[in-house]
Amino acid sequence: MAGSLTPTAHPTARPGGAGRPRTRLPALRWLLLRLGGAVFVVWAVATVTFFAIRLIPGDPAEAIVGGPGSQASDEALAEARADYGLDQPLPVQYLQYLGRLLRGDLGRSYALRDDVTTVIGENVGGTLTLAVASLALASVIALALAVWSARGGRAAGAVTSLLEIVAAAVPHFWLAISLILLFSSTLGWLPPVSVPGPLGLVLPVVTLALPLSGFLGQVMRESLLTALSSPFVLAARARGEGDSGVFWRHALRHAAIPAIGLAGWAFGALISGAVVVETIFARPGIGRSLLSAVQGRDVPLVTGIVISVAIVYMIVTTLTDLADRLVDPRLREEAR
Structure with missing residues (x-):
């Protein structure tokens, strides 16, 4: 009798099979939430832009x-x-x-007499190139500052902290003008306006990257210092691993996690900064097109650009979330 009350496994059940639906369900729920959030964000951006552009006099x-x-x-x-x-x-x-x-x-541009989709397609490549190159340079500068601060002692920490604060506080327009005066007017090394080729990217990329590197550097430095005093670093040292191995193999990976999470925000900041940078350096892009459209009350072009930027932003934030899950084992465990 006691044996008859013992539950038996289903003949078709496989070891570990019960865990798969629990693994897939959170992932599917996460994907649906991201999709629903993206739809809501696009609707909200479209609505705010529609009514805001009509509040402009004229x-x-x-x-x-x-x-x-x-x-x-x-x-x-x-x-x-x-x-x-x-x-x-x-x-x-x-x-x-x-x-x-x-x-x-998305309609037709009032001023350009062309489809908004076509206008965006012709200009989005330049802005994305500028944003990606600036994000890469800002990440390299921030990482260098964080490593120097962590391995250089108190003096290096104080200097890097000051540099990060100054860089984060510098306005794009002031930095752009200063770089033009120094490298174009005084030294004559670089063109004052954007030209085809790598040389035309140098000053715009530096202008966007330096302020962003200040923000990213502060986050990476704090995360790196926290990681160096964490239990997993102490455990690695107890296993006999040297300081260089602990730093480069364990602590630095931990410091990169917050920077990856901020990549979506950083991309949005770069797109907004591109409005100023593309205008100053006369560089074609959606930032410069957006400014011209707002000034000319080109409603279809303004709304089309803003919605397109919102969609790209949602895609980038989703990719950064996925990268977080790949890099951070704690997020993978939570997903399971």
Whole structure:
């Protein structure tokens, strides 16, 4: 009788099979949450941009017919409003706008008379190249400062802390002008405006990378110092591993985890900084296009660029989360 009450395994059950659904379910839930969050962010960005651009003084119809200086007649302005649906009530315009977005239609630029998708496609490559190169340079500078601070003693720690604070506080426009005066006007080493080729990238990349390296350096330095006093480092030393091995094999990997987590935020900061940098260095990109579109009340182009940047930002943050899970074993255990 006692044996008949003992539960028996199902004939088709396999060892470890029960663990797989529990492993896949959190991953699927995480993916669905990320997808839902991305949809909400895109909707929120589109809504805020739609209403914010209409708070700017001026008539969007003037941008359609050539700008405020075009001296268009009232009849021409009325015809432009009718053609683009600007004569409809604002809630109706908003619903029509969302409907076009659901179909993937970003509209046509008022000023450029071209599809917004085409305009973004022609300019996004330059901005992404600038952002990726700046993020790579900022990460290298921050890592160098963190290593020097951790291995150089108190004096090195004080110097690196000062350098990080100064770098993080420098405005992009001031840094860009200073670099142009030094390396272009005085030394004549680099062109003052962006030109095709690697030389045209140097000053814009340095301008974006230096302030970001200050923020990343502070995070990496604190994380590295915390790692050097952590139990796993003490355990590695107790096993007989040398200081160099402990530093480069264990502590440095731990210090890189917060920097990876901040990569999404850093990418967003670089895109916003590109508006200033691309304008100063006359470099083609979506940042410069966005500034021109806002000044000219080019509503379709403004909304298209902002939504595209939001989508790219969500993709980058998702990739950084995945990288965190690959690098940090604690996150992998939580996922299981």
